[in-house]
Amino acid sequence: MYEAVHAYPDGSSTVARHARTAAEQGYDGIVVRTRDAVAVDPERAEPAATAEPNATSVTTLREEYDIDIVDAVEIDVETPASAGGSVGNYRPDRTVVCLVGGDDRLNRFAVEEPRVDVLARPMDGSGDFNHVLAKAARDNRVHVEFDLGPLLRATGGRRVRALSDLRKLHEILTYYDTPYVVSANPRTHLELRAPRDLVAAAAAAGFDPEWIRGGLNTWGNIVERNRERRSGSFIEPGVRRGRYETER
Amino acid sequence: MKHLPKHLRQRWRYLAVGIEAWPDTNISRRAFQRALWYAAGNLLGDAGSADVDLTLLGFTVENGRGEAIVRTRRGHVDAARAAIACVHAIDGDPVGIRVRGISGTVRACEERYMGGASPDPIQRDVAFAGAERSVVVRGDAHDIAIDSDHVGATAFDIE
Numbered sequence: 001m002y003e004a005v006h007a008y009p010d011g012s013s014t015v016a017r018h019a020r021t022a023a024e025q026g027y028d029g030i031v032v033r034t035r036d037a038v039a040v041d042p043e044r045a046e047p048a049a050t051a052e053p054n055a056t057s058v059t060t061l062r063e064e065y066d067i068d069i070v071d072a073v074e075i076d077v078e079t080p081a082s083a084g085g086s087v088g089n090y091r092p093d094r095t096v097v098c099l100v101g102g103d104d105r106l107n108r109f110a111v112e113e114p115r116v117d118v119l120a121r122p123m124d125g126s127g128d129f130n131h132v133l134a135k136a137a138r139d140n141r142v143h144v145e146f147d148l149g150p151l152l153r154a155t156g157g158r159r160v161r162a163l164s165d166l167r168k169l170h171e172i173l174t175y176y177d178t179p180y181v182v183s184a185n186p187r188t189h190l191e192l193r194a195p196r197d198l199v200a201a202a203a204a205a206g207f208d209p210e211w212i213r214g215g216l217n218t219w220g221n222i223v224e225r226n227r228e229r230r231s232g233s234f235i236e237p238g239v240r241r242g243r244y245e246t247e248r
Numbered sequence: 249m250k251h252l253p254k255h256l257r258q259r260w261r262y263l264a265v266g267i268e269a270w271p272d273t274n275i276s277r278r279a280f281q282r283a284l285w286y287a288a289g290n291l292l293g294d295a296g297s298a299d300v301d302l303t304l305l306g307f308t309v310e311n312g313r314g315e316a317i318v319r320t321r322r323g324h325v326d327a328a329r330a331a332i333a334c335v336h337a338i339d340g341d342p343v344g345i346r347v348r349g350i351s352g353t354v355r356a357c358e359e360r361y362m363g364g365a366s367p368d369p370i371q372r373d374v375a376f377a378g379a380e381r382s383v384v385v386r387g388d389a390h391d392i393a394i395d396s397d398h399v400g401a402t403a404f405d406i407e
Contacts, residue, residue, distance in 0.1 A: 013400035020388065020402055025346060061404060153336045155290060189400045190268060190344035197333035197347055204291055204330035 001195045002029045002219030004072065004098075004118075004183040007037035011187035015058075018189055019065045025194035029068025031096055031219055033120075038071040040093045070223050072096035074120060080109035091115045095226050096219075098145075102127040111137035111144075117222050118181055120145045123165040134176040143222065144178055146170070146215055149185040151205055152193060163205060170207060181222070182215025259322035262305070262351050264361030265332060268344040269312035270398045271369055271384040271391050275338050277307045280316065283338045288331035300328040305354060306362070313366050313386065315348075317357055325350055374406045 003022055008014045013021075015030075015037050022030045032038050038058060058069045073094045075086045083099060083106060090097055099116045101107040102124030110119040111133045119142055122129050129144070137144055146169065150162030173180050182202075186192045193201070195216055202212040228234055233241045251257075269275060281304045288297040299321060306317035320328035335345050351357035370385045376392050376399070383392045383406075390401040 008399055008401075012398060014402065014405045016402040016404040017389070017400040021344070064404070152334055159290075188342065188344075190270075190342045191336065192344065193333050194346050197329055200326045200329040201291070201333040202330075204296075204327055 001027055001213070001216040002031055002068070002070070002223070003027050003186065003192065003195075003216070004031040004033050004181070004219060005192070006074075006185065006187045007032050007034045009036055010034040013187075013189040015069065016061055016065075018186075018192065019061050019067050019069055021189040021192050023065040023067040025192060027067065027195060028220060029070060029223070031070040031072045031223070033072050033074040033098060035073045035090075038069075040071050068223070070095050070219075072098060074098045074100055076100040077106075080105050083109055084113075087113060087115050095230070096222055100124075104128060107133055108136075111142050112140060113142065114140040116142050117226065118143045118145055121147045121185070123147070123162070123169055129169050129172055131172060131176065134172045134178045138176055138178045141179060143181045143218060144169070144173060146173070146180050146182045146212075147185055148182060148198060148202055148212075151201060152184055152198075153191065167206070170211075174211070179218065180215050181218045182212050183219075260301075260352075261320050261322050261325050261328075262354050262357040263318045263320060263325070263328060263332065264348040264351070264357050265316045265318055266346045266348050267309055267314045267316060268346075269309075269338075269341055271312045271386075272393075273312040273338075273341040273343070275309045275312070275314070275341070275343070277304065279338050280304060280307060280309070283335050283343075284318065284332065287334040288328075291331050291334050292327055296327060297331075299324045300331055302328060302331060306358070311369050311384075312391075313369075315362050317354060317362070376401065376406060 005018045007018055015032055018030055062069050071094055073090045075083060077083045077086060096117050098118040098120045099110040100120045101110055101122035103126060107122050107127055110116050122144055150159055154162055184193060184198055199209045199212050203209045235241060284302045288300055288302050301320050303319045304316055305319055308314045329347050332345060332347055337343060349361040351360060367387045372383050372385055373380050374383045381392050381394060383390050388402050390406060392399045392401055
């Protein structure tokens with residue numbers, strides 16, 4: 001199971017601290033949503049924890065804490081026009097590309113763009129979700145994020161509204177079999193919750209525990225698929241460079 | 249009052265809970281108990297809160313790090329876990345919280361999941377993000393004070 005975190009400077013904990021805490025809690029990996037937290041430099045062999053020249057490489061952190069660390073980016077823009085450019089810029093370098101929704105036009109743009117992996121927080125702010133978006137997301141294999149953050153951290157009316165939005169989103173996603181991911185959007189290591197605790201909280205709020213677990217696992221599937229696509233042996237879906245098949 | 253025959257007595261489960269916060273946070277036992285009950289009340293309602301109980305039995309927190317034993321009724325462990333996961337702040341200070349394990353007796357709970365004494369905090373000054381900052385070091389964990397806020401880091405992030 002993976003959790004997608006906001007690391008320093010966007011959140012208040014560094015990638016290493018998130019990795020350390022997530023490993024203790026039993027996650028298989030973390031997806032770092034913050035662009036500046038993991039520096040991906042095409043000239044350097046491997047991504048590092050920050051852009052500093054002597055920064056610890058992600059590989060070292062992976063080995064130290066025995067947890068996968070994934071370089072992702074969360075594109076947060078005002079209009080679909082600028083989102084298009086950002087998606088094109090980041091897609092070649094980053095393993096996972098998320099686009100922050102929360103606005104009807106951005107949600108629409110994200111689900112119709114196959115280069116986007118995850119539409120993050122679609123119900124935030126004025127954003128809404130419907131059957132048209134669900135079908136488009138399914139056809140373009142864009143995962144819709146199911147944000148459990150407000151369940152854990154909001155109170156009162158805000159939490160009630162967020163939960164009723166989640167109910168609606170859950171119904172639409174399951175009806176159309178749209179791919180989805182689940183995350184609690186932690187901004188510090190203190191906001192990280194162990195997978196079991198997260199699933200229990202969602203179950204208490206009325207969501208199927210299996211479905212929530214599936215959403216936490218889906219991050220891993222996205223990462224695996226994209227790593228394979230970005231590896232040298234991949235040419236196009238169904239075509240790969242390698243040894244011929246010896247067995248039929 | 250005469251106590252109940254054994255088969256009618258309430259069966260309990262004891263949850264070992266790990267608590268973490270920024271080093272300058274003071275968490276009192278009362279405040280933590282209140283936060284637990286509020287979380288249960290808000291998530292599960294009055295009836296659900298009565299089911300999960302969530303009475304605090306053991307509690308040791310120092311310098312924003314510690315552990316606690318929380319009691320719940322047998323058969324309601326998942327709901328208790330859910331309520332505990334929803335504790336996100338105590339008196340406005342953010343806390344990280346995690347259920348380490350569950351036992352049928354307080355003693356087993358203590359022996360199995362508690363008492364991993366965390367190393368004593370050390371105050372130091374380090375370079376981080378281009379300036380000298382005050383940091384509290386506990387093993388590998390570095391909690392850096394920046395202005396009135398904190399950044400969680402590890403030994404790897406210190407220049």
